[in-house]
Structures are given as C-alpha cells and as structure tokens.
Amino acid sequence: MCLAYPGKIISIKGDRAAVDYGGIIKEANVSLTKVKVGDFVIVHAGFAIQKLTDEEAWDAIKFYEQNEG
Amino acid sequence: MKNPTDLTIDLEDGGGGYKSWLLIRQLRKFLSVKTGWQHLEDDAAVYPLGKDNLVFTTDAFIVDPLFFPGGDIGKIAVCGTINDLAVMGAKPLGLSLSMVIEEGFPRGDLFKIMKSIDQMSRVARVPIVTGDTKVMDKGKLDKIIITTAGIGLAEKIISNAGAQVGDLIITSGDLGEHTVALLSKRFAYKTRIKSDSRPLCQELEAVGKYLHACKDPTRGGLAANIAEIADKSKVKIILEEKHLPYKKETNALSELLGIDIFSFASEGRFIAAVAPRHVKPVIGKLKKFNRRANIIGRVEKGRGVFLRTELGGLRPIEMPRGKLIPRIC
Amino acid sequence: MNKMRDKRKEKILKEINLLAVKLGREVKLMEVCGSHTQAIWRYGIRGLLPANVKLTTGPGCPVCVTAQEDIDLIVFLARAGIPVASYGDVLRVPGYYGSLEEAKKEGAKVFTIYSVEDALTLKKTLPDLVFFGLGFDTTAPMTAYAIKKGLTVFSTHKLFLPAMTALLEMGEVKIDGFINPGHVSTIIGIAPYKKLKVPQVITGFTEEDVLVGIYLLLKQLAEGRSEVENEYLRSVKPDGNPAARKLIFEVFKITDGLWRGFGKIPASGLAINSKYKNQDARYKYKNILKKFVFKEHQQMKACRCSEIIRGLSRPTACPLFGRACNPDKPFGPCMVSVEGACNLEYRFQDKS
Numbered sequence: 001m002c003l004a005y006p007g008k009i010i011s012i013k014g015d016r017a018a019v020d021y022g023g024i025i026k027e028a029n030v031s032l033t034k035v036k037v038g039d040f041v042i043v044h045a046g047f048a049i050q051k052l053t054d055e056e057a058w059d060a061i062k063f064y065e066q067n068e069g
Numbered sequence: 070m071k072n073p074t075d076l077t078i079d080l081e082d083g084g085g086g087y088k089s090w091l092l093i094r095q096l097r098k099f100l101s102v103k104t105g106w107q108h109l110e111d112d113a114a115v116y117p118l119g120k121d122n123l124v125f126t127t128d129a130f131i132v133d134p135l136f137f138p139g140g141d142i143g144k145i146a147v148c149g150t151i152n153d154l155a156v157m158g159a160k161p162l163g164l165s166l167s168m169v170i171e172e173g174f175p176r177g178d179l180f181k182i183m184k185s186i187d188q189m190s191r192v193a194r195v196p197i198v199t200g201d202t203k204v205m206d207k208g209k210l211d212k213i214i215i216t217t218a219g220i221g222l223a224e225k226i227i228s229n230a231g232a233q234v235g236d237l238i239i240t241s242g243d244l245g246e247h248t249v250a251l252l253s254k255r256f257a258y259k260t261r262i263k264s265d266s267r268p269l270c271q272e273l274e275a276v277g278k279y280l281h282a283c284k285d286p287t288r289g290g291l292a293a294n295i296a297e298i299a300d301k302s303k304v305k306i307i308l309e310e311k312h313l314p315y316k317k318e319t320n321a322l323s324e325l326l327g328i329d330i331f332s333f334a335s336e337g338r339f340i341a342a343v344a345p346r347h348v349k350p351v352i353g354k355l356k357k358f359n360r361r362a363n364i365i366g367r368v369e370k371g372r373g374v375f376l377r378t379e380l381g382g383l384r385p386i387e388m389p390r391g392k393l394i395p396r397i398c
Numbered sequence: 399m400n401k402m403r404d405k406r407k408e409k410i411l412k413e414i415n416l417l418a419v420k421l422g423r424e425v426k427l428m429e430v431c432g433s434h435t436q437a438i439w440r441y442g443i444r445g446l447l448p449a450n451v452k453l454t455t456g457p458g459c460p461v462c463v464t465a466q467e468d469i470d471l472i473v474f475l476a477r478a479g480i481p482v483a484s485y486g487d488v489l490r491v492p493g494y495y496g497s498l499e500e501a502k503k504e505g506a507k508v509f510t511i512y513s514v515e516d517a518l519t520l521k522k523t524l525p526d527l528v529f530f531g532l533g534f535d536t537t538a539p540m541t542a543y544a545i546k547k548g549l550t551v552f553s554t555h556k557l558f559l560p561a562m563t564a565l566l567e568m569g570e571v572k573i574d575g576f577i578n579p580g581h582v583s584t585i586i587g588i589a590p591y592k593k594l595k596v597p598q599v600i601t602g603f604t605e606e607d608v609l610v611g612i613y614l615l616l617k618q619l620a621e622g623r624s625e626v627e628n629e630y631l632r633s634v635k636p637d638g639n640p641a642a643r644k645l646i647f648e649v650f651k652i653t654d655g656l657w658r659g660f661g662k663i664p665a666s667g668l669a670i671n672s673k674y675k676n677q678d679a680r681y682k683y684k685n686i687l688k689k690f691v692f693k694e695h696q697q698m699k700a701c702r703c704s705e706i707i708r709g710l711s712r713p714t715a716c717p718l719f720g721r722a723c724n725p726d727k728p729f730g731p732c733m734v735s736v737e738g739a740c741n742l743e744y745r746f747q748d749k750s
Contacts (some may be wrong), residue, residue: 003433004536004581005325018259021325023318024249026258029515032539032642042584042633044486045533046513047540050584050639053632079503085727256512326512327486327736382442384746387725 004044006052019043055067085288086332086389090297110301111229112153112284113221118290122226124159126150127218135178137210137261138250142215143185145336147210149266149287150217151193155273155340156283160222161193167216167348172207182213193268225278232282232302232342238366239352240340241272242359244291245319245333256326262318267337275354279347287338287383292386295340295366296374302342305371308386310378314361332389342368411446417616418448421436426452426572427615428709430562431579432459432737433603433713439746441605443612451616454571456658457561457707458579460533461735465656467692468554469493472530473501474690475552475683481507482552483517484530491731498530514544521549526616528679529622534664536581536728538668539642544651545674552679556655558582559590560666566594568660571709575615577601577608580630583695591626649674658731659704676699703728706739720744 007019007028015031019041027049041048081088097110107116113126130146147164154161166186170179190197232238243265250264269285277283282302286294291313299306315323315330323330338359343351348364355362374386399676418425429435435455438444444453457463470493476482477495487497489510507524511517514529521527531541531553538555545551558579561727566573575597583591583600591598597618601611611629618625628634646668655667670678680687701723702716713719713732723729732738 003327005321022321023316024258024260024321024325026256026325029513029540029543031543032639032645042092042581044536044581046515047543048450049536049539049581049642050635051631068600077503378440379443382445387745 004042004049006040006042009035009039009040009041014038017048019048081278084389085290085293085297085334087387089289090293108157108228109228111157113157113159113219115223115226116159118222120224122159122223124154124157124221124223124226126153126157127216128153129214129216131211131214132251133211134251134254135182137264138253138260139247140250140266140336141182141185142213143182144189145264145266146215146217147186147189147193147195148266149196150219151189151195151268151270152285152337152339154219154221155269155277156285157221157223158273158277158280158283159223160227160274161195161219161221161269161270163196163198164190164218164381165218166197166216167198167202167218168300169203169205169210169214169216171210171212179213182215189268192269195268195270227277227280227283227341228301229282229284229298229373230301230303232298232304232306232368233344234304234368234370235345236281236342236368237345237348237364238306238308238340238368239348239355239363240314240365241269241338241355241362243314243319243354243361244286244335244338245315245318245323245330247287247336248290248333249319249322250314251334252322252326257320258322260318262316262321264336265337269337269339272355272358273339276351279343279351280341281343283339283341285335285337287336289389290330290332290334291340292329292374292389296386296388298340299372299374302368303372306366306374307369307383308366308374308376310376312363312365314363314365329389331386340365371375400456402470405408407606410606410613414451414609414613415448415667417613417620418451419474420620421450421616424450424452424618425574425616426454427575427612428454428456428565428571428573429577430456430458430558431577431582432462432735433581434458434577434579434601434608434738435742436737437603437608439607439742441608443605443608445608446723451612454573454709455706455739456565456576456709457657458558459707459732459735459737459739460493460537461578462560462703462731462738463556463657463659463709464488464491464532464554464731465605465658466493467656468741469497470692471687471690472528472552473498475679475686476501476506476508477504478683478686479506479525480683480686481509481520481524482530483509483511483520485512485532486510487735488530488731489530490728490734492728505520513550514540518544518547518549520622528552528683531555534579534582535585535643535646539585539639539645542645544642545649545670545677548677550677550679550682551667551670553650554656555650555668556657557652557666558682558735559586559594560655560663561657561660562591562594564663564666565708565740566596568683568708573709574618574619575599577611577615578626580607580633583630583634583638585639585642588626588628588634588636594626595624596624597624600626600628600630600634602633659707701732703730703732703738703740706732716740 007021040052116123246265248260578600650668651671653669705711732740
C-alpha cells in the first residue's frame with residue numbers, strides 16, 4: 001500500500017537530500033527523519049520515513065538464522 | 070453510465086499500448102487502395118521490384134523533452150525511421166524530413182536539432198534528400214513536430230509475421246534505457262544512463278539474413294513489440310525473466326516510480342526470432358556491438374506472450390495500458 | 399550468492415512445512431498491505447506454501463478502500479472547474495460521474511503528482527488547487543507537511559489499525575494471523591498493534607521477508623502464542639517515527655472514517671482540524687460540494703470490491719472478473735489499482 005524504496009543519502013541541503021537508489025539519484029524531503037550523508041533511508045512519496053539500519057542487517061533470512069537456535 | 074470520451078481521441082490512443090494498436094487497426098480499414106504493395110501492417114511497406122524490394126516507412130516524432138541525455142528529437146527522428154527500414158531487412162537509401170515549428174521556437178535549438186540530424190545521417194550514411202518546413206502560430210503547436218519518411222532496398226524481407234515455432238527470441242542488447250534517460254527531466258532525477266538511440270544498420274547487415282521476425286522495441290517497450298510479433302506470427306512466445314537484460318538503474322526507476330519495466334522503450338535495440346541453429350553465430354556477432362546481446366525467450370505453439378518468472382511460474386505479459394504514471398502504492 | 403540464497407529459502411520453506419504439518423488444521427493468514435499482496439503474487443508465494451496455509455488479502459490498498467462517495471465528490475469538484483492534483487493511483491477509479499481521468503479528458507484541470515512538493519509547486523500557478531489526500535498513516539504526514547506550507551486538501555486519509563480491529567470484530571473471515579504492513583508500522587511503531595488479540599508479524603517486502611514473516615506467524619500458532627513480532631527491523635523501530643506522527647496531529651484530527659466495504663469505522667479517519675480550516679477543501683468549497691447528493695443507488699452494484707477487501711471473496715468469484723472487468727476497463731478500484739486484489743490476480747495468475 002505504501003510503495004517505499006530504499007536509497008543512500010549522498011548530499012543534504014536543509015530539508016532536502018539527494019538520494020541514490022542504485023544509479024537513479026532523486027531528491028527526497030528528509031524533514032521527518034534525522035539523517036546524515038551515507039545513511040540509507042526508506043522513501044515514500046518523496047519523503048524519507050525512516051533511516052534504515054546498516055545494510056548487513058537487511059538480510060531477512062540471516063536475521064532469522066541469528067535469532068534461532 | 071455513458072462514456073462520451075469514446076467519441077474523442079485520447080492520449081492512450083497514441084501511447085503505444087493496446088488502445089493505440091486498436092486505433093491503427095481502425096484507421097487502416099479506411100484505406101481501400103493497395104495496388105502492388107505488401108506488408109501493409111508491418112514496420113514498413115514493401116513494393117516488390119523483381120530481385121529487390123522497395124521498402125517505405127514513415128514516423129512522426131513528438132518526444133518531450135526535445136533534448137535529453139544521449140540525444141534529441143533530431144537524432145531519434147533519423148534513427149527511428151532508418152531502423153524501421155533496417156528491421157525489415159532493408160538498406161536505407163534516403164530520408165525525407167518534414168518539420169512543423171511553433172512560432173517563437175528558438176532558432177538556436179532548431180539548428181542544434183539539424184546538427185544532430187546531420188550527424189546521424191553521416192553515421193548511418195543515409196542522406197536526407199527532401200523535406201518541408203512549416204511554422205504555426207504560437208500556442209497552436211507544442212514547440213516542434215518532426216516527421217521522417219524513408220525508403221530502402223531489401224533482397225529479403227524480414228516480416229513480423231515470420232516467427233516460427235521452435236525459434237529463439239533474442240535481444241541485441243540492454244533494454245529500456247531510452248525511457249530512463251527521457252524521464253529524467255520530467256521526474257527530476259539524475260542518472261548516468263543515456264538514451265540508447267542509434268542506427269541499427271550495421272548489426273542488421275551482419276545478422277539480418279538469419280532473422281525470421283524483427284522489431285525495435287520503441288513505443289510500448291518490450292511488451293507491446295513482442296506481443297505484435299506473437300500476434301502477427303500466430304505463435305506463443307515465452308520470455309525468461311532471468312535473462313532479460315535490464316540495467317540496475319532501469320530496474321530501480323521502474324520500482325521507484327511504479328511503472329511497468331516492460332513498457333520502457335529502446336531506440337537503438339532490436340528483438341528478433343531466430344532459428345536455434347543460427348542463434349550462436351548471431352549472438353556472437355551482436356555481442357561485438359553490445360555485450361548484453363542475449364537469448365531472452367522462445368517461440369512455441371499457441372498464442373499470447375508469457376513470462377517465465379525466476380520461480381518457474383508462468384504469467385502473462387500484458388500490452389501496456391494507460392499513460393506512464395507514477396504511483397504511491 | 400544466489401545459491402546461498404536459494405539454500406536459505408529452502409531451509410525456511412522446510413521449516414514452514416514442518417510447522418504446517420504440526421498444526422495440521424487449515425490456517426488462514428491475512429496480508430493487509432497492497433505491497434505485500436503484490437510481493438506475494440510476484441514471488442509466487444502461494445505456490446510455495448503447504449496446502450493448509452492460506453493467504454487472504456485484506457483492505458490494504460488505499461485506493462481500493464476510498465469510499466465511492468469521496469471519489470464522486472472529488473470528481474464533482476474537478477468538473478466544477480476546481481484544479482485537482484492527486485497521486486497517480488486513483489486517477490482511473492470510476493465513480494458515478496466517471497473518474498478523474500475522464501474528467502480531465504473532458505476539460506477538467508487534473509494533475510498527477512509524485513510528491514506533495516510537486517503539488518505545492520503547482521499551487522504557485524494555480525492558487526485554487528486542491529490536493530486529493532489519500533493514503534494511510536504512511537502518507538498522511540506528507541499531506542500534513544504540505545498543509546502547513548499552504549496546500550488546500552480534500553482529505554480522505556485514514557488510520558489503518560482501526561480497519562484491522564473492525565475485521566476481527568466483524569468476524570466474517572477467520573483470521574489466524576496478520577502479516578502487518580511494513581510502512582504503516584514504520585510510522586506507528588509496534589505497540590499500537592498489541593491490542594489486537596491475534597498473532598502478528600510486521601513484515602518487509604522482499605521474498606525472504608515475506609517467507610520469514612509467514613514462518614514466524616506459524617511458529618506463534620504452533621506454540622500457542624499471540625504476539626506482535628517485528629521482522630522488518632531495518633525500517634520499523636519500536637516507537638516508529640514520532641516526528642511523523644506529531645506532524646499528522648498538528649494538522650489532522652481523528653474522526654469516523656468512511657471506507658468502501660466497511661462503511662463507517664469509528665476513529666479511523668483523518669479530517670483537517672480547525673486551525674487549518676481554510677485549507678480544508680471540504681470547508682472551503684462547501685458551496686460547490688453541497689450541491690452533490692450521494693444516493694445508495696448510485697453505487698456500482700455488480701462490483702464485488704467491497705467483499706474482496708474484507709477478505710470475504712476472491713477476485714475469481716466475482717462474475718465480472720476477467721470478463722466485463724479487466725485492467726483496461728475496470729469496474730471498481732480493486733481492478734484499477736496496481737495493488738488491488740483483482741488487478742494483481744488478473745496480471746499475475748499462473749497460466750502454466
């Protein structure tokens with residue numbers, strides 16, 4: 001329902017940041033999050049809604065393996 | 070509930086998808102004189118001249134923006150028509166160039182466009198031999214419309230209706246890059262991807278004789294153009310998702326804006342049906358032009374176009390519908 | 399790399415199968431987010447699951463749950479000459495007076511935008527512009543941001559959680575567990591879901607995310623637990639995004655929400671509060687809107703979208719599906735929206 005896509009912040013100017021989505025660089029509004037250059041964010045409708053944890057933690061199955069016995 | 074807009078032409082009728090295809094079919098029905106011409110529903114029309122065939126095509130270009138990464142309206146106006154001849158198996162002989170220009174259009178931009186046209190003409194070694202220019206009142210036209218027509222000669226015609234059961238489907242390279250470059254201004258993003266617009270004459274001279282059907286996936290993208298081959302050849306085509314060459318940027322843009330990647334256009338690539346015994350030499354030759362030339366599917370008995378997903382399931386690929394619109398959900 | 403992934407996927411599927419056998423009975427899980435419905439189709443998840451684990455689609459597509467009355471009102475406004483901007487998804491939803499797209503073809507000023515910031519830019523040249531605010535907790539903060547910057551909005555925004563409560567209370571469909579929406583949760587966090595007495599897993603959107611989410615739900619069921627777990631750790635923090643929530647409530651107040659299929663759900667709607675009254679299109683243009691009368695009989699009767707979004711019906715059970723109703727000529731929003739249950743079923747059904 002809420003199409004959101006992860007990208008990496010490559011520059012910030014005030015409320016706006018240039019976000020790299022894997023070769024497509026588009027501006028997003030970062031006023032809803034506290035982020036710095038190099039952070040990964042999840043962007044919905046032109047706004048970053050959350051800073052993502054480190055990329056290594058994105059692997060769902062790895063998480064499950066680490067949390068299982 | 071009545072739908073009065075069926076009485077008027079809408080943007081979807083020109084979008085390159087299902088509705089466009091329907092409109093063209095309707096319009097063709099009005100034309101009653103055919104005398105001697107063949108392949109009237111192909112990328113170009115054919116007039117047999119004994120050993121050779123005269124091939125004739127036309128196209129109008131209304132691209133927006135006019136200037137984009139990797140090209141401009143002039144470049145695609147020349148390449149587009151040259152390629153429509155080339156994918157029929159023809160060697161282009163010459164083009165006509167007609168321009169309708171809005172009053173107030175910057176002269177500098179017009180000359181820039183002419184320089185691009187000349188550059189492509191030189192690269193492809195195809196002359197612009199005749200043309201026309203008109204100017205319309207400001208506001209009556211959106212900047213400029215360019216129409217090119219082209220004639221060529223072909224010994225053997227490659228028809229869209231020629232794909233055979235057992236053939237393999239190939240692409241001459243990465244797909245969808247033209248759209249990625251084109252949308253960058255409209256959707257305000259930066260990318261290193263440039264339009265793939267270029268003439269296909271050299272590739273098609275090298276491998277044309279092996280191709281049973283051939284199209285350049287421009288308006289409507291892979292989906293619309295492969296559907297046309299399947300429909301005209303009366304076959305079923307299955308594309309393999311894991312072999313479709315889309316760059317990571319192309320994938321990212323499709324996901325980001327929520328636009329179907331199979332509708333992304335290419336202006337310098339072709340897709341074709343080839344007999345299995347020829348596919349290795351064909352791909353070998355094409356890889357010299359683009360490393361990502363590849364087998365992307367095959368032709369089977371039946372009808373329709375399908376995608377074999379990475380999971381092994383089969384799902385239909387629909388003709389693109391509607392205009393390209395981004396979504397939030 | 400891919401081999402490793404396949405191995406891990408096999409492992410999870412094995413575990414899922416073991417749990418399914420252990421449970422023995424039929425288990426019905428509901429995904430309540432259109433993006434999950436899409437992921438499930440795209441990755442062929444149904445085909446991978448054991449026969450007794452069923453997935454059913456809930457009301458997670460904001461286009462699909464927008465009440466027809468609201469569609470009719472915004473189209474009415476557009477046809478009255480007021481410029482309207484909206485996200486692309488809703489453009490083709492047919493109302494009694496047609497869709498926004500049809501209104502546009504007939505001369506109405508209708509604009510598609512990607513972000514509210516585009517709408518704010520448009521407003522500079524079109525001061526009367528109304529933005530059709532639709533979406534759940536994830537999208538409401540953006541509208542709130544734009545209202546604070548001066549945008550006039552027709553709000554049909556909704557809070558998602560009350561719909562989950564309503565689904566459980568209505569008891570029409572047996573729901574053994576929810577696959578919770580990842581991005582709504584990014585905004586609201588984990589705690590609000592605890593009042594729902596049913597197993598839940600907040601899940602991400604990759605193939606692995608969805609499989610792990612299903613695994614965790616089955617594990618809860620097998621162990622007799624009923625908790626809210628968070629699989630989408632990379633995006634969902636326990637307290638969600640407080641700044642976004644604060645922004646929502648600076649501008650909106652909670653009212654009853656009007657949902658297609660559910661009718662009124664208490665405390666599920668977001669209406670613009672009195673501080674920003676002058677930017678509330680429902681107030682600003684009340685003289686135009688009061689001329690509109692919505693009658694029950696104006697609803698499109700044959701369309702089964704209302705039942706489909708409650709999980710009561712599969713698209714294939716609708717007599718219109720695939721025949722009179724398809725993505726080219728949609729009857730209802732479930733076929734218009736690319737995350738609508740009908741649209742997805744039509745486009746992704748396995749033809750092998």
